[in-house]
Amino acid sequence: MADRTARLSVDGIKGTIELPIHLGTVGPDVVDVAPLTAKGIFTYDPGFVATASCQSAITYIDGDEGVLLYRGYPIEQLAEQSDHLEVCYLLLNGELPNAKQKQEFVRTITRHTMVHEQLRTFFNGFRRGAHPMAIMCGVVGALSAFYHDSLDIDDEAHRKITAHRLIAKIPTIAAMSYKYSIGQPFLYPRNDFDYATNFLYMMFGSPCETFEPNPVISRAMDRIFLLHADHEQNASTSTVRLAGSTGANPFACIAAGIAALWGPAHGGANEAVLKMLREIGSPKNVPKFVKRAKDKNDSYRLMGFGHRVYKNYDPRAKIMQETCREVLTELGIDRDPLLQIATQLEKIALEDEYFIEKRLYPNVDFYSGIILKAIGIPTEMFTVIFATGRTPGWIAHWKEMVSAPYKIGRPRQLYLGPKKRDFVPIEQRTS
Numbered sequence: 460m461a462d463r464t465a466r467l468s469v470d471g472i473k474g475t476i477e478l479p480i481h482l483g484t485v486g487p488d489v490v491d492v493a494p495l496t497a498k499g500i501f502t503y504d505p506g507f508v509a510t511a512s513c514q515s516a517i518t519y520i521d522g523d524e525g526v527l528l529y530r531g532y533p534i535e536q537l538a539e540q541s542d543h544l545e546v547c548y549l550l551l552n553g554e555l556p557n558a559k560q561k562q563e564f565v566r567t568i569t570r571h572t573m574v575h576e577q578l579r580t581f582f583n584g585f586r587r588g589a590h591p592m593a594i595m596c597g598v599v600g601a602l603s604a605f606y607h608d609s610l611d612i613d614d615e616a617h618r619k620i621t622a623h624r625l626i627a628k629i630p631t632i633a634a635m636s637y638k639y640s641i642g643q644p645f646l647y648p649r650n651d652f653d654y655a656t657n658f659l660y661m662m663f664g665s666p667c668e669t670f671e672p673n674p675v676i677s678r679a680m681d682r683i684f685l686l687h688a689d690h691e692q693n694a695s696t697s698t699v700r701l702a703g704s705t706g707a708n709p710f711a712c713i714a715a716g717i718a719a720l721w722g723p724a725h726g727g728a729n730e731a732v733l734k735m736l737r738e739i740g741s742p743k744n745v746p747k748f749v750k751r752a753k754d755k756n757d758s759y760r761l762m763g764f765g766h767r768v769y770k771n772y773d774p775r776a777k778i779m780q781e782t783c784r785e786v787l788t789e790l791g792i793d794r795d796p797l798l799q800i801a802t803q804l805e806k807i808a809l810e811d812e813y814f815i816e817k818r819l820y821p822n823v824d825f826y827s828g829i830i831l832k833a834i835g836i837p838t839e840m841f842t843v844i845f846a847t848g849r850t851p852g853w854i855a856h857w858k859e860m861v862s863a864p865y866k867i868g869r870p871r872q873l874y875l876g877p878k879k880r881d882f883v884p885i886e887q888r889t890s
């Protein structure tokens with residue numbers, strides 16, 4: 460039921476076209492453009508800058524106010540008082556778990572962290588130096604070959620076990636991608652560790668010695684997963700939804716999301732931030748790079764700055780900055796040269812007219828890379844960490860879509876190619 464109506468008059472079309480307007484709980488109203496197709500007209504919105512692709516009740520962003528809500532709860536409160544697995548439950552189920560529900564959910568996830576033994580041999584098909592995102596993409600897509608018992612997307616129980624398996628196994632696969640790349644043995648998950656500590660154990664542990672968890676580092680890792688858990692209809696989540704709309708199995712849909720996240724304009728930005736900071740090399744070189752980023756004739760951009768939706772400070776960046784200082788202090792590297800460059804870059808950019816006018820602020824990726832580097836995670840693993848954190852969000856959106864009636868996604872286009880013309884036999888072709 461529409462709440463208001465937009466009326467469009469189009470040259471050459473008699474009368475006006477009535478377009479229903481739907482109101483959200485909060486945020487912009489949306490104009491339903493479906494009636495346009497009956498008039499032979501499409502809307503045109505490259506990059507979907509002004510297009511609401513679906514209805515959703517999972518995450519809300521107010522880009523002007525720098526607000527991010529997971530099922531209505533502010534990200535600042537969740538980062539401070541909750542943990543990643545509790546947020547996974549919230550994103551999947553819509554409500555925070557009570558003590559019994561949380562205990563059962565954590566127990567279920569903990570008991571699904573191992574991968575099928577046969578999957579371990581899958582890694583051997585990759586060169587040792589393969590980018591871990593290439594490995595993660597391939598291995599997650601291959602998971603569907605191991606779970607024929609739970610691929611009926613119309614079966615709620617299948618959707619539930621698949622969601623649990625993916626949340627539980629993604630850190631194991633991420634750590635295995637790393638271990639494979641450095642030629643070290645895979646470590647089996649440990650059920651006595653919490654989610655983030657278990658991931659750090661599988662990444663940095665060794666069969667030759669005991670692993671001593673650092674609670675400050677584990678908390679920071681958990682917070683990084685939590686801050687990346689969801690972000691409404693971003694490029695990779697929209698990819699998961701589009702793949703899911705064809706009825707593809709959830710493992711294939713999440714693999715599609717991983718592939719989309721890899722790009723430097725999206726989840727690959729954290730890796731690109733570190734490369735940029737290393738390229739800048741010293742705080743004194745910052746003005747030169749800021750100048751390049753402002754030059755319209757130079758495609759160079761400051762990685763970690765700007766956002767399609769946030770035209771104010773990304774609330775996740777603020778929390779990440781605080782976590783960054785906690786980690787560097789704990790590790791006694793609070794004079795990290797890359798942090799000094801990042802701090803100088805942020806200061807200059809936030810005072811610069813170009814960045815103020817274009818409302819370019821540090822985003823989630825600006826500080827996460829510095830934390831990950833300090834923890835000892837190699838740069839090429841940064842987007843793998845992002846994908847690990849984002850998995851519950853991808854699954855929550857996939858589940859939200861396939862749990863209700865949906866249509867296959869099939870955008871149209873503005874065609875600018877040649878008009879109809881007849882085939883020319885090769886002997887008659889001159890050019």
Ligand code: SDX
Binds near residue numbers: 765
């Ligand atoms: C993520 O969508 C999400 O929610 C994503 C994400 C999530 O959690 O899923 O938040 C995660 O992907 C964060 C973004 C990480 N990417 C980067 O840090 C890469 C650097 N940022 C830019 O590539 C850019 O800001 C984007 C891609 C993030 C956003 O691009 P938009 O919204 O399409 O904006 P735009 O490219 O049209 O830029 C607007 C203007 C342009 O100038 P004009 O053409 O108007 O003159 O701002 C300029 C751009 O040139 N601009 C920058 C800039 N980002 C935009 N100039 C210099 N440095 C930058 N980083």
